[in-house]
Amino acid sequence: MKIKQRGLCVAVLVAFATITAGADEGMWTFDNPPIQLIQQRYGFTLTQQWLDHVRLSCVRLNDGGSGSFVSPDGLLLTNHHVARGQLQKSSTPEHDYVRDGFYAATYDQEIKSPDLEVDVLQSMEDVTARVQGAVKPGSSDDEAFKARNAAIAAIEDESLKATGLRSDVVPLYQGGEYWLYRYKKYTDVRIVFAPEQQAAFFGGDPDNFTYPRYDLDMALLRVYENGKPIHTDNYLKWSANGPSKDELVFVAGHPGSSERQDTVAQLTFDRDVVYPVILDYFNARLHTLQQYSAGGAEQARQAASEIFFIQNAIKSIGGDFDGLNNKKVFDTKVEDEAAFRKRVESNPIWAKDYGDAWTEIESATQRESQLFRTTVYRRTDSDLFDTALELVQYVAEVGKPDGERLPGFHDAQLGSLKYSLLSPAPVYPSLEIAKMTGSLEYAVRHLPANDEWLATTLNGQQPAVVAKNLVSGTKLADPAVRKGLLDGGQSAIAASTDPMIVLARKLDPIVRADRKQWDAIDGVTERAGEKLGEARFAVYGKSSYPDATFTLRLTYGVAKGYPMNGTIAPFETTYYGLYDRSASFGDAPPFDLPKRYVERRTKIDLSTPLDFVSTVDIIGGNSGSPVINRKGELVGLIFDSNIEGIVGDFVYNDYQNRAVAVDSAAMIMALRQLYDAGRLADEIEGKSSQ
């Protein structure tokens, strides 16, 4: 599966333009699609109409994935594992929609998701000149950092006010360019259909990030506006058949963050510090959650999604870690950088302007080492505490001029932030206590006893006691209480005796001090990164794509198997294989089949394709992206990469890296034959409902 922990890897987000894309490589922005390359290789010409239609049919989900409209009535296809957070939050001890699936036979029965936001990219505008122009010549790294951020906040705010659209400025080519992306934002998103987790995630953690695969990792949502399903012409028509072997396919989606243009110093830092530290921390979290889960069925239900998420992250990050420890992979990086540096140094002007960027970044990563660890260790792993801190910071930040605020608190971002702060999603106090206890015990093991953050949090007590007191004492689980504090502003927060708010007030200065240190480092790496971005344009021209930034990208490739473990993997699997793998493991978890698959086995054509792979260049964040054929029809649904493809965060190769998708034929067949959801199948296929 292709979810990745975002946010934690602050240290690895620096990214530069790549040299030239080989094979079917590339996560291309929609302003610069590889029309000529595709024309040359496949004899197919992307038209502006095709591109616009696809762009407007595709969405980004704030839960960290992608999706696409598949009917004129706002029906939205994404992965079960992308929708799973909302399924979990909508579940109760009586109805476990993650485990059992869900189907709304009528509009009435559709369930409003608690805090999902869906964004559709309306336009892109190059604002490089304005952002870079805000930095006065001769300014320090710190001054430049602030000036850039202020300019970005201003652009976003102006755009929001002028258009009413969500407006994000994104650096591309590591600051070689800045673009304003405007999104139509939807927050009334309802759950229509999800299969059982065992159908969506058959094979569980072992099969995650592997292929051949047999997962129906799909979910259907519906986007509403003003209480009614939206009506749109921008949706993807459905292909009754998935792709054929070697067919050209496209994927439009939102890859999260790649590090293909990181310098060797940064990759070394990732390999030696970032990944081992994160893996250790995640394994500790997993251990805590598994212990909690073992307490009973209801505990297991509560912790299921987070366990899923962390196992997925461990396998993904573990794959990255292995990739960086693979001498061949790393040597390629070293060689590429050496060649690039040589080119830069061979030109006196380039050497003067850009030549010191690598050493600047190297020294920044050295300064980062301790700070990175501290940032990981200083965590409560409590949703309630995170909410408390956001409330404390919110009331402080909104009082400042927009340009001077912390990231995430600019005017243009407040709408989405409030939406998430007021989410009615349930909070499980005993789970919160367990997580916070686990995380604080981990902090005790890794931070010095006199660490300011730790001493303030514990205040001389044991982690378990602290967690219990905080969680049982706080009222923040109630959205109304949060709303009261938000509306009450600074005075309400200052007067609050809620123990979480009290602790957040105490820790806020420490968190801000850490943030300042990060800003200082980021100031250096951004500036150096910008140099490298420009150097790349100078040396290689703008013939390529920028590293991923969770913005809409187009990638292309062919449906194609690959050499695997001594033999070849086929480009597609069938339902036969699902039954084989289940029977091979004696139907034992995680290879057990949902009951309906056993009961209805003879009703389905087992030779129906189930999943397939293609050479499209995807990474985490692409989950839920549609796979599209030349005609613009949906032939599949991306949900994972194979194990060989995890290293795609750093390098792409089309020899073994593959994207794994659900076949369109499998989804329709399942809706009709397995889930009695022919009504949805009809809607998707544009047939009048029976």
Add this chain to the structure above:
Amino acid sequence: MKIKQRGLCVAVLVAFATITAGADEGMWTFDNPPIQLIQQRYGFTLTQQWLDHVRLSCVRLNDGGSGSFVSPDGLLLTNHHVARGQLQKSSTPEHDYVRDGFYAATYDQEIKSPDLEVDVLQSMEDVTARVQGAVKPGSSDDEAFKARNAAIAAIEDESLKATGLRSDVVPLYQGGEYWLYRYKKYTDVRIVFAPEQQAAFFGGDPDNFTYPRYDLDMALLRVYENGKPIHTDNYLKWSANGPSKDELVFVAGHPGSSERQDTVAQLTFDRDVVYPVILDYFNARLHTLQQYSAGGAEQARQAASEIFFIQNAIKSIGGDFDGLNNKKVFDTKVEDEAAFRKRVESNPIWAKDYGDAWTEIESATQRESQLFRTTVYRRTDSDLFDTALELVQYVAEVGKPDGERLPGFHDAQLGSLKYSLLSPAPVYPSLEIAKMTGSLEYAVRHLPANDEWLATTLNGQQPAVVAKNLVSGTKLADPAVRKGLLDGGQSAIAASTDPMIVLARKLDPIVRADRKQWDAIDGVTERAGEKLGEARFAVYGKSSYPDATFTLRLTYGVAKGYPMNGTIAPFETTYYGLYDRSASFGDAPPFDLPKRYVERRTKIDLSTPLDFVSTVDIIGGNSGSPVINRKGELVGLIFDSNIEGIVGDFVYNDYQNRAVAVDSAAMIMALRQLYDAGRLADEIEGKSSQ
């Protein structure tokens, strides 16, 4: 698949006793089974009765595999790929038994195999004292070599005369021990049943040596004596179900040759000379055969088995080659040897007696380098020429005292040799010409133009002309002609004007000169090997098993999956998987299903287990070995190792190395439901025929 080219790797046959067997490691001789280890690990005690029954139920096939009796009426189970040579030789342009399979509904219809020999081990006797005692103190390596060989020939001859049994002296623990193995020999072996090649070898070369797997790699033969099926109490009862997960299982069979105790110098020689040279030569042979095969359906039929054999060898040897190039594998070998040498050198007596063995072997491998290449290049790849040379040598050798003859020509071996020399198997002249042309052209590319062997063979003509003249001129394809020459003895051979015989007479002295060089090298490595064998006994005791020597061995382990390519492989597969893999590849070769599998799909229970893996320690030669449960019942049929297990020639680990077998349930189901051979299923299951 686990066939390996035997014979060519003369340089890599030196083998020493291993240290101590870890995990379920070990190919144990029946005189020294690991009774205590199995008792400790699995609480099961092997009795002498169990061992004797299994030993007498198992057979060795001279085509290079193993098998077992499965009915009281001489019904013998082995692999399709072991029986395939005989199927090919019994086929005609009208009846392709390899491709289409074969089933004899009655005894009458059973087909006598042209030149198969089946051996059943009757007894084992330690003759170490006599063989080692034949070497006089102070004799040179060469004298010792000759004395040992003479003693061995004498023991074999005496035993044959006394018992009428095939009698082979085999060195174990690289000469640390010598044993006389006596076999009951059968040469009237008839073909009873074989499935289509596509059922037996589904997935072809890509799936060969891999798992998960879906092959029905079985064949049934029947052993006759005096024109009637033998009757025996020594056969394995059939288990209706294959093994369950984690069940203890045994394998009794004839592993060909392993190199686990080779010195680092030998492994280095293998890695740098033997494997690359052989791989290049095999690839050239494959190319020749594929070109021939492309000429038409009949040509394809003629070349099919040899292509199969060579592809198999390339994948196997390629796996070995990769293994030796794997730093981790090689480092283990280096470390083990260093530890062993240190132990030897720490004891002054050991140091004196054994300490120089490693350097002796190292210098021998250096001398071997050119000779090895020459031996590979000086080949005609013509069965007719090989026969001619054997005839020429036969008549010369039988005139000498037994102890002085070339290996293979001792009295005790003449029976088997004659049987093979007089085989009525068909010879295809155009295939012979193609192979010989290809091989001589290869020799031209690799040998100096003035090479004696090459110059003599070509006599100034082009390879294609030489091959055509020789093959069309010879009468040796006729067994009666061969018989005439054998009976006529030296004078008949000397008088023969058959061009193959004429050439063989000319090349014989050159071949003998090469043989002499080999003997000189073997004299050194055998003596040094003996020292190392003794050193091992001295340092570690006789707590282990000798390297494989194509003699009967017992190995044990559990039916168990393993970590594979990011996920886990199940311990068994089912018929569902066969249909999945075929459908996944659009039923395209080599993943196409035989017609009956398509037509009878609904007649079979697709959840029936098809193949399974276990941790038993097998290598090439074990093909066709029975997998046996505690009760002594047959639960499976070994036919391959997984790709991770190829390196088992050098090292064993139970983390990923697995043996692949056909499940007993799959075979019975197939006989009954797919092949209408219920009569055989009844015979096997001990039910009275309907």
